[in-house]
Amino acid sequence: MTESKFPLDKTRNIGIAAHIDAGKTTTTERILFYTGRVHRLGSVDEGTATMDWMPQEKERGITIVAAATSCYWRRLHDNELFRINIIDTPGHVDFTAEVERALRVLDGMIAVFCGVGGVEPQSETVWRQANKYSVPRIAFVNKLDRVGSDFFTVVQQMRERLGANAVPIQLPIGRESDFKGVVDLIEMKAIYWVDELGTQMEFGPVPEDMKELAMEYRQRLVEVAAEQDDELMEAYFEQGDLTPSQIRQGLRKGTLSFKVVPVLCGSALKNKGVQPLLDAVCDFLPSPLDIGVVRGTNPLTGEVIERKLTDEEPFCALAFKIQTDPYVGRLVYLRVYSGVLKKGESVYNPGKDTNERIMRILRMHANYREDVDEARAGDIVAVVGPKVTMTGDTLCDKAHPILLEQIEFPEPVIFRVIEAKDRAHEERMVEALQKLVAEDPTLRLRYDQETGQLVLAGMGELQLEIVEDRLRREFGVQARLGKPQVAFRETIAQEAIAEGRYIRQTGGRGQYGHVWLKVEPLPRGAGFEFVNQITGGVIPSEFIPAVEKGVREAMEAGVLAGYPVVDVRVTLFDGSYHEVDSSELAFKLAAEIAFKEACKQAGMILLEPIMALEVLIPKEYLGDVLGDLTARRAKIKGVQELTGNAVMIEAEVPLAEVFGYATSLRSLTQGRGSYTMRPSHYEPVPMNIAERIVLDRGYSMSYYATSLVGASND
Ligand code: GDP
Numbered sequence: 008m009t010e011s012k013f014p015l016d017k018t019r020n021i022g023i024a025a026h027i028d029a030g031k032t033t034t035t036e037r038i039l040f041y042t043g044r045v046h047r048l049g050s051v052d053e054g055t056a057t058m059d060w061m062p063q064e065k066e067r068g069i070t071i072v073a074a075a076t077s078c079y080w081r082r083l084h085d086n087e088l089f090r091i092n093i094i095d096t097p098g099h100v101d102f103t104a105e106v107e108r109a110l111r112v113l114d115g116m117i118a119v120f121c122g123v124g125g126v127e128p129q130s131e132t133v134w135r136q137a138n139k140y141s142v143p144r145i146a147f148v149n150k151l152d153r154v155g156s157d158f159f160t161v162v163q164q165m166r167e168r169l170g171a172n173a174v175p176i177q178l179p180i181g182r183e184s185d186f187k188g189v190v191d192l193i194e195m196k197a198i199y200w201v202d203e204l205g206t207q208m209e210f211g212p213v214p215e216d217m218k219e220l221a222m223e224y225r226q227r228l229v230e231v232a233a234e235q236d237d238e239l240m241e242a243y244f245e246q247g248d249l250t251p252s253q254i255r256q257g258l259r260k261g262t263l264s265f266k267v268v269p270v271l272c273g274s275a276l277k278n279k280g281v282q283p284l285l286d287a288v289c290d291f292l293p294s295p296l297d298i299g300v301v302r303g304t305n306p307l308t309g310e311v312i313e314r315k316l317t318d319e320e321p322f323c324a325l326a327f328k329i330q331t332d333p334y335v336g337r338l339v340y341l342r343v344y345s346g347v348l349k350k351g352e353s354v355y356n357p358g359k360d361t362n363e364r365i366m367r368i369l370r371m372h373a374n375y376r377e378d379v380d381e382a383r384a385g386d387i388v389a390v391v392g393p394k395v396t397m398t399g400d401t402l403c404d405k406a407h408p409i410l411l412e413q414i415e416f417p418e419p420v421i422f423r424v425i426e427a428k429d430r431a432h433e434e435r436m437v438e439a440l441q442k443l444v445a446e447d448p449t450l451r452l453r454y455d456q457e458t459g460q461l462v463l464a465g466m467g468e469l470q471l472e473i474v475e476d477r478l479r480r481e482f483g484v485q486a487r488l489g490k491p492q493v494a495f496r497e498t499i500a501q502e503a504i505a506e507g508r509y510i511r512q513t514g515g516r517g518q519y520g521h522v523w524l525k526v527e528p529l530p531r532g533a534g535f536e537f538v539n540q541i542t543g544g545v546i547p548s549e550f551i552p553a554v555e556k557g558v559r560e561a562m563e564a565g566v567l568a569g570y571p572v573v574d575v576r577v578t579l580f581d582g583s584y585h586e587v588d589s590s591e592l593a594f595k596l597a598a599e600i601a602f603k604e605a606c607k608q609a610g611m612i613l614l615e616p617i618m619a620l621e622v623l624i625p626k627e628y629l630g631d632v633l634g635d636l637t638a639r640r641a642k643i644k645g646v647q648e649l650t651g652n653a654v655m656i657e658a659e660v661p662l663a664e665v666f667g668y669a670t671s672l673r674s675l676t677q678g679r680g681s682y683t684m685r686p687s688h689y690e691p692v693p694m695n696i697a698e699r700i701v702l703d704r705g706y707s708m709s710y711y712a713t714s715l716v717g718a719s720n721d
Contacts, residue, residue: 015317015385016294017089020342022096022109024137025119026130030149033275034119034284035093041206041281042078042091075328075340075387077370080285084194084251089289092387096133108398108414110140112327112342112387115292117284118146122156122272126164127623134169143262145269145287146171151179151186152274162270171268174231175224176258177283179272180214189272189280190217192225193251198283205278231267232257255290262291295385301344303401303409306357312409314345318384321407322346322354326393326400327414331442335367338389339396341382344411346404348382348390355405358413359395363402366392398448416448419464420616420662420686423471424489426460432484437461439482443474450474464494466686468666493663495700496614496689497565498574500712502527503608507601509593512585519585520593522546522554524601525578526609531689535562538578546582546594553591554579557598566603566710567611568701573689577602610712613697615661619687622656622672624680629654631675639664640693659687 023038025031076093096109096116110116116137120126137144148161158179165173177189180197188199190213199209213221233243235257243249249257261267269291273280300313303323314320328340341348348354353362369389370377382388396402399414425440427433440463444452451464465471468491478484504525511518529536537555546554562572582597620641624632629646633656636643641660648654665684672680692700694713701708 018385020092020114022094022113023117024133026127029119029121030275037275037281116142116144122150125161126168148272152277173268173270175270200279235261303411306410320345321404323403323409339393340389343382343386345384350380354402357408357410363393422464424460425463426487428485436484491666495570496573497567497570499609503605505601505604507597509596517588518593519588520597521583522597523581526605527576529574536576540580550594553594554598557595558602561599561602566606568704568706613692614689615692618684620658620684622682628676
């Protein structure tokens with residue numbers, strides 16, 4: 008079988024998700040080892056793990072970048088060869104956008120749980136995201152060698168907290184330091200790992216003292232499998248049992264339809280349980296064929312189209328990650344949905360309406376890259392060549408264009424000025440920053456005209472700190488971040504109309520632009536809409552785009568405090584022109600004048616980003632932590648008692664109030680509390696606080712909505 012013709016039904020595109028510290032990196036590392044691609048066991052503790060290749064990931068012990076890695080596995084029970092592409096999903100919630108984009112392109116997931124910590128609040132976040140993207144899952148309860156680990160409790164928690172139909176297909180043999188193997192409930196046999204590296208497995212009968220328990224669990228397993236399919240149910244009634252292959256068939260069906268989550272167990276660190284986990288990936292998680300079709304639109308007609316995920320259909324792929332590689336340059340990671348992509352070919356980017364040449368196709372392994380000549384439906388590869396393709400873009404066959412659904416990225420909520428240590432570093436810093444920004448669509452870089460400073464914007468404090476780190480380590484650039492600042496927005500309080508005239512007619516060729524605009528508030532998060540109601544040539548159609556452009560430019564800095572204006576509909580409903588003097592520039596300027604005036608008439612409100620916060624603490628600190636949150640203008644959404652002595656607080660809190668929260672929480676709870684935070688939505692800033700912000704920025708409160716209502720009553 009040649010590499011490129013690898014059968015789709017034997018291909019698995021998976022992600023591994025876990026709460027931080029549950030053992031995702033170690034499990035991934037072991038998978039790469041047992042699949043024969045990594046020849047030396049790396050260890051997270053020594054900072055040599057293969058997937059986490061960026062130095063600061065090792066230092067911080069978190070995984071940031073979604074890298075895709077291919078490996079091959081021969082299934083134990085029938086020796087069939089499978090190709091597994093692993094898409095790395097970061098665990099830290101500051102990187103939610105990374106998780107979401109990874110979920111978009113993978114077909115199935117291994118959820119790793121810590122055998123001691125069990126289902127923690129943060130694992131619930133990823134679980135919910137996987138639900139949203141309908142990703143079938145299997146679970147791996149890890150760290151069963153640790154004191155205090157308990158397989159059965161974790162299974163119970165998965166049922167109660169995640170609402171998952173968690174069904175063990177294995178039971179652990181021995182506890183804690185005596186953990187030595189598992190009972191395979193499908194085959195009803197014991198598996199022991201006998202050597203240090205876990206490469207030698209011994210099979211034997213189910214231990215005497217576990218027979219009863221194993222029978223009980225197997226019985227449940229068989230029933231669950233039978234319930235998934237009428238034929239299996241019939242077979243079960245007739246035989247009173249199911250064969251191992253029938254059980255697998257039923258479980259596979261249940262997993263693919265989200266009714267069942269098969270649960271396995273082991274200890275990645277002690278090299279136990281990983282090979283059966285790989286079997287389960289092949290047995291239960293979907294192949295690209297199971298996904299069936301991908302939907303998109305025809306960019307020319309807007310018509311919705313479906314593509315079967317096969318080689319025979321025209322080529323289409325989604326770019327889900329851009330990385331700058333020091334040796335090969337700009338790498339674009341692609342999930343190929345249909346058709347075949349050949350090296351040297353030109354493909355079409357319908358979003359950007361350009362052709363891109365594919366110079367190289369690379370299959371990324373954990374520690375080397377392999378040049379291949381083609382990539383086929385269902386595959387995940389990295390390509391070199393595309394110049395303008397960004398994360399979320401579609402690449403396709405020009406003769407059969409399709410635009411796949413875009414990945415949505417939230418707008419940045421936090422920004423910090425970034426400065427090079429000295430002149431010598433400045434140019435290199437800008438160059439490096441541009442590369443980093445190209446890799447991460449939630450990261451923005453802009454030049455502030457007024458202050459002459461570079462501003463870096465993103466989704467959280469940690470994300471920006473990591474940029475600073477990468478600058479230093481990867482690019483040798485010393486940079487300093489300024490104080491974190493909130494990305495406020497402005498919006499209008501009500502409807503208003505205004506006129507804009509830009510007319511200069513003194514001698515020679517003049518300027519003539521004249522418009523009437525209406526502004527209306529849109530629901531929060533709706534962004535911007537432009538409506539043109541001009542018919543019959545009051546303004547020639549060639550000038551209309553200039554009007555929209557003028558409005559867009561004016562929206563970049565609102566009249567209240569100079570923050571971007573959002574959530575407005577702008578309607579162009581009247582105006583006039585001059586045969587000779589009218590120009591695009593004149594209409595653009597007229598539109599800017601009209602828009603600003605309309606905003607002043609409508610009155611403005613200041614909006615601030617609100618973060619969804621989950622705080623996990625020992626119960627005795629509840630009072631103090633709640634008190635502190637209230638002082639930070641938080642809305643408490645709920646307090647949940649967890650097992651042990653822990654409680655989880657869910658709250659919404661303005662970003663402005665939680666800078667440096669990590670430090671405060673640490674001191675409030677003597678280092679025992681933890682939290683996660685992600686941008687949720689925007690809300691109006693209370694007036695007294697808004698006033699301070701507006702005045703600080705050197706603006707006045709004259710266009711603030713309430714003062715205006717007062718004024719109009721006069
Ligand atoms: P991640 O944050 O989910 O990627 O977790 P890591 O793989 O980095 O593991 C976190 C810590 O748990 C590291 O110190 C690992 O050595 C340790 N660890 C991982 N798996 C096991 C296991 O099976 N047993 C024990 N005792 N420790 C483990």
